Amino acid sequence: MSFLFILSTPFSGSTILWQLVGSSPHASSLPAEGQHMDSVREVMRGRHWDPDYEIPWERVRLEWEKEWDSSKEFLLEKSPPNLLRAAAIQEHFEPAYFIGMIRNPYAFCEGVARRPDNDMDVASAAEFWLQCAQAQTRNKAELDHILFFTYEEFAEDPAAIRDRILEFLPELECLDLDEPSDHSFMGHEPIIRNLNPIQIRRLTSRDIARINRVLRREPQLMADFGYDFIEPSLAQTIGSLKAKASSYALRAARFRGILPGPIVRRIEKLVLE
Structure with missing residues (x-):
């Protein structure tokens, strides 16, 4: 049994990536982002984008394990703020594997500033992107097991990214590109x-x-x-x-x-x- 974390900037396709990885018959996903589970929301939200805020990972792990199917090879989680705390996650979840992703800063800033549920303008969003990019640079350099690509690579050729994920973690065996997709009369x-x-x-x-x-x-x-x-x-x-x-x-x-x-x-x- 291994732990698999998706580390992605928010509003960057991470939910679709999470659904894709979770389509493996050998992966167990939490019902939603781990940070939003009622049992851990109090300790994971509020200061979630503060890099100095320490999360009680042993408590969080116990709560997450109640929701994961431990018979599966990979226990999957995706909460964007975790990209700031990947090193701590690696210490408390062994063995841990990571899939990292980042998005073009201009598109990221537009999406963040346009959202009605925050008070960020494009300059604040750019500061946010820098914070995330600095963290992802550390993650790429310091984590023991990480696959990294961009939102643009994923969006332009999801099949190629699927293949890279399976090469990184062949035990996933198969990933269904149809799983998160929409179907219509068109x-x-x-x-x-x-x-x-x-x-x-x-x-x-x-x-x-x-x-x-x-x-x-x-x-x-x-x-x-x-x-x-x-x-x-x-x-x-x-x-x-x-x-x-x-x-x-x-x-x-x-x-x-x-x-x-x-x-x-x-x-x-x-x-x-």
């Missing part, structure tokens, strides 16, 4: 698609400039993960206005039942990418 929907072009186009030149002021403090992080800086421009602002107007119109059509969700997603992809 045919098979992919399990994940790269939303970066759509989200980046929503950013204005001012947004880009504010993000860059933060990211340029750590330019090596961008290079290490294979990301390029985007420069603000008038074209970016015009594209942002077009993207936001198109998105609002398409969402209104979906909300009013004029168009079903799969068609809206395909039109949005054609219009905005």
